Amino acid sequence: MxxxxxxxxxxxxxxxxxxxxxxxxxxxxxxxxxxxxxxxxxxxxxxxxxxxxxxxxxxxxxxxxxxxxxxxxxxxKNIGEITVRSSLTDYTFLVSDTILNKQAKLMQEINNNQDVFYTSSRGVNETNIVVSNSMDKLVEEIFKDEKTTQKVDNLSSISVKLPEENVIIPGIYYFIFQRLAWEGIVLHEVISTTNEFTIIVGEDQVDKAFKVIKDLKML
CATH class of the missing domain: 1.10.10 (Arc Repressor Mutant, subunit A)
Structure with missing residues (x-):
């Protein structure tokens, strides 16, 4: 009843x-x-x-x-290191039979420059690459034959180290992202590993986003 x-x-x-x-x-x-x-x-x-x-x-x-x-x-309260990187570009390509080979070629080039930011994720239909804008010309040359669906520049990343117990406590990501949403922060990308996540935001919002995440430790 x-x-x-x-x-x-x-x-x-x-x-x-x-x-x-x-x-x-x-x-x-x-x-x-x-x-x-x-x-x-x-x-x-x-x-x-x-x-x-x-x-x-x-x-x-x-x-x-x-x-x-x-x-x-x-x-x-046990959030670890928070790392901010600026001057990033976000590329989105349609998945193709050649896209992985192009990514491998790009990563070979990036390995020669340890100061370059690079991250990538792949969905069913799209592949996403976020990279330091110093590599824009190289990316566009390597991927010139691929279908680009979006390119956004003037972005920054915030990478957050989470405690290991984050994987067994439900609601961690929701708790973080709803506070970012309340502040009107637009998330261009979210990339995560087991104990770390990275958000990509506009450079005009990175200071506000950093403060939101840092203040979580004080709740």
Whole structure:
């Protein structure tokens, strides 16, 4: 049998930004209860008092706050080195039979220059390369016969070392990315390994993005 608490919890969990706002205690529960009241009543098939919804929200927000602070924040306080690189270009190519050979040729050239930033990822239909803009001419020469779907320059990267336990705690990446989203930061690319992730942002937003990530250690 559905209860007010279970329906409210189901409603909130389907809306990540609302869930985060509740966990941080920055939302007016009375106003929220009025807003969601019609949906809750539809789910239950009967009229519900605002006060009952408010009580369900209070219990849920306390539970969400505990879960957020007890596990996720413990991991985030142990964030390791944060590395920033600037003057990057982001290329996107369609996958082809020759694209891997072109990448191998590019990496051979980059190995001769340890100061160059390079990262790559491959999807089903596209291959992405982010590289220091000093290599732009070389990239465009090597990949001149490939189909370029996008090129974006004036980018910066922020690479973050995460504690090893990040792989067993759910919600780490969501917790980080929702704060970046709240600050209006556009993520051009996200590249990750087991204990490290890199975000690519515009150079005009890198300082703000760096502060958001650095401040996570102080939560």
């Amino acid at each position: 559905k209860t007010i608490s279970s329906v409210v919890e189901e409603y909130i969990k389907a809306k990540p930004f609302l869930q985060s706002a509740l966990a941080q205690g920055i939302i007016n529960l009375t106003s929220l209860s009025r807003e969601i009241k019609p949906d809750i009543e539809d789910q239950l098939g009967k009229e519900v008092r605002n006060g009952a919804i408010v009580m369900a929200l209070k219990r849920l927000s306390a539970d969400l706050e505990f879960r957020a602070t007890h596990r996720i924040l413990k991991v985030l």
